[in-house]
Amino acid sequence: MKAGIVVFPGINRERDMAIALAQAAGSAPRMIWHRETDLEGLDLVVIPGGFSYGDYLRCGAMAARSPVMDAIRAHAARGGAVLGVCNGFQILIEAGLLPGALLRNASLRFLSCDCWLRVERTDTIFTDHWQRGAVFRSPMAHGDGNYFADDPTLDRLEGEGLVAFRYVTEQGEATTTACRNGSVRNIAGILSPNRRVLGLMPHPEDLVDPLMGGTDGQPLFHGLAAALAA
């Protein structure tokens, strides 16, 4: 798998992401400064977490309008795989590659804690190393992760099976308290219609080593590495 990590000014989880990708793929991903626009030869483009442009104005708004996004859009249009985590998810949404919006957390506070996620479908390059309905732990760290979309959009997402992950209790129930940021229908991650673009708020890349406190996040990266192996 040839993976590239796009780094916008203010992105800060590119090192975490590189650890997870290198561990799964056996080789270091390419780091792409946002002014580069050549994504030739990449199987997977990742936009990691952080605070692109300080999260000023709206999270992800300024990064979404930068030139490299056209290249990412073209990559996605070719069927290339795109993963956006946290700020990366916000950027994909602001760029219109995924629908909806990410609003301030319902608590109006930054939330840095572990959450539990349920895998909603397993026939994607991102999730096929999990069992359907599997529940895994993941750190999360964001101030604006409250997923919102209007009802028609939500119904379409549900109808087409494009909800990838939901916030749940450790036992797998999608309760209100399990969804600390207030996301509508407990949505934590969504897919594009061709299921080659995934955006999610939590950070599975921060749980890929016993030293980090566990390996719950590994299936995402192992799945990608297997699916995109040359």
Added chain:
Amino acid sequence: MARDVNASLAREFGLSAEEYGRVLSILGRTPSFTELGIFSVMWSEHCSYKSSRVWLKELPTKAPWVIHGPGENAGVVAVGDGLAAIFKMESHNHPSYIEPYQGAATGVGGILRDVFTMGARPIANLNALRFGDPALPRTRNTIDGVVRGIGDYGNCVGVPTVGGEVNFHPAYNGNPLVNAMTVGVAPANRIFLSAAAGIGNPVVYVGSKTGRDGIHGATMASAEFAEDSEEKRPTVQVGDPFEEKLLIEACLELMATDAIVSIQDMGAAGLTSSSVEMAGKGGVGIAIDLDRVPQREADMTAYEMMLSESQERMLMVLRPDREALARSIFEKYELDFAVIGTLTATGRIVVRHRGRVEADIPLEPLADQAPLYHRPYSETPAPAPLGAVTDPLGVRASLLRLIGCPDLCSRRWVWDQYDATVGGQTVRRPGSADAAVVKLEDSRRALALTVDCTPRYCKADPEAGGAQAVAEAWRNITATGATPLAITDCMNFGNPEKPEIMGQFAAAIRGMAAACTALDFPVVSGNVSFYNETEGRPILPAPCIGGLGVLEEATQAARIAPPAGSELLLVGAVAGHLGQSLWLREVAGSEDGPPPPVNLAAERRNGDFVRRMILTGKAGACHDVADGGVLVAVAEMALAGSVGIELDAPEIAMPAHAFWFGEDQGCYVLAVENAAAVLAEAAAVSVPARRLGRVRGEDLKLAGGVPISLGELRAAHEAFLPSLMGG
């Protein structure tokens, strides 16, 4: 703006008549307005340490692993594998009182710069916070703003906030304490210093533009608060963590080349202190052309530019042939880059603006003749011994009250707002071990980090309190299995012109020095914050200690949570000391007595034993005994592991509440598999140790008492902050 310069204006600027006289004799003429500003900030308490220097000299600062001790932007110690840890703690008390959010945020920004200016990538932030009476609305506002400010800044720059402490006391009503610590890592042979060199070399300004922010912040931090200070405040400094993040990356990229001769952040007193210190330390002169300084506002005067405390700015001296390379790196990050001056052979700082010389000061006397005070001091009277105190509540109810009180309740509400995992190296997050543990990239090693101080002990007996703060930091690091290496400190005190405050300071230093020496735990950096008083009421003195240790194998880091089935041992001698304990305050309603004495020899012996048990795999978990005593430590272990614990009836010659809630020092609770073997090893090295109980069941059970379910315990522990702060 420009006013007549005379003794009375000097007085307004915080210079005494005697100090102003010295300015006149150094210059041989009346200073210009700008020069007066430069002298006043350089000779302020904050920048010159004029009241504290004579005492700080007593702190031990050396050890074979110390690379740079006090005197640089931050302390540097070797941590193995060719790496160095670079760390420092700093106060932002006064700004955080005026504007809690920005005050705390810019505190984090400032301490980050002190660390990355030396070539380190910052890998962890910690913070020590003291707030007033939680019942006051103002306190809630302060907590809210400070925690958001620290979180937002650290989260945005992508440095994990991994630890800290929070206390409450009415003595902080008008003077919260906000102390921020940053730890960074660099190759030990690539440390950048601030001493300028190379006559003719360009002096380069990078980062944010200069505005009229926080002019005279350093002198503000050197004066007591009066009622009207909320009106008189200077323009508040606003932090821009996005700019800081770019500055970190740009500086580190430049530091990987050979372009930098010396580099220094612009902290307190901004361009003045950075240029004066760089040139002064290097024994060269410096000429600055203010017309070239990137400016945010129109018509700024020389005085304003020299004293501005705009954030996210750095000053560096470059090799002339690398200027273009350096410029290209800063342009990549869209940061301002301006050559604003050159190094000269004059030994003077010469500041030009719009064709006029606005300041021309010889550097040597500015530094050498800076005021130095041996302020009068009076020793704190020894507290009367505490007589017998009866237990009004019983052990079970006392525990539930203590574990939920403001000083002992869960800090989850705070740390849930701090990104603790960014970077992917955090091995022990807040709440999981006595010190935070952060792995070093591309190494098997990890650092253990903690901040500690018990101000109520320091108030009652500053010498014992100073020693205790150092010992507790050492103990917390030890409890993870790490070897303690060095500390940074942040000395928060009242008005040093009062003999009783100076007495507290001197005694705290004595206690710290004794503990540092006994524990081989030298001071490598620090900061002094005086004048923490409002309307004459001083704070509880707080010499906060930031400790750093190293684990050779990150995988060996101990946690608090005890493995199921293990036995609990208590290491250390329990005398049932209740003076100044939280039990005494929260249950018996008194703040009396002497604090617990620290036996440094026993501290070391017990700690070295505990560390050995952890590193040899004989102890599966460890928690030190601190605020609240043994039973609180045990309850915290049960909560951390979500496990039940069954305690035996202790064989003791003291009341039960003294045993369970006394705050004796040098004690640890260990979870072990083979209790007999560990007890035998303890006996062999004369370390007191006894059985406490075992991990079993679903409740916390005291022999003969009504069990406390984990649910009840957790509810009591978790409630306070969320209900105070509204979720």
Added chain:
Amino acid sequence: MKAVVSVTLKPGVLDPQGKAIAQALHNLGFSSVTDVRVGKRITVQTTETDPAAAHAQAEEMARKLLANTVIESFQVEIVP
């Protein structure tokens, strides 16, 4: 020329911040408050001297960057 771009959440989009402020105002004794919505007020200074052109430009800025039209609407006002 100065353009003031007011960006507000569309009706129907949850405004947790507004809700929290309304609650806080009640707690402070402002019992007549029934609803609070929080928007942005972005002031853009330009060298453009023609009001109509400045207005058109500001609208374009709002559409392209300043507002997220999925959840927000905006209004432009030109101040000389």
Added chain:
Amino acid sequence: MKAVVSVTLKPGVLDPQGKAIAQALHNLGFSSVTDVRVGKRITVQTTETDPAAAHAQAEEMARKLLANTVIESFQVEIVP
């Protein structure tokens, strides 16, 4: 009655958001932009029917809660 409270940073106070937005607008080709400042626009709906009273109340709300008067100033406008 509706009160619109505009909260803006005082002159001279750094506006990191505004700075970043101005830069982004430049990158999008809006080269005439010289400065951007970001404030809040808070709409408060009240049951108060007297405009003068509503105005006074909104000013008090701003002083007490809506604006941080250390760094921000505010302006109230009543919309019927």
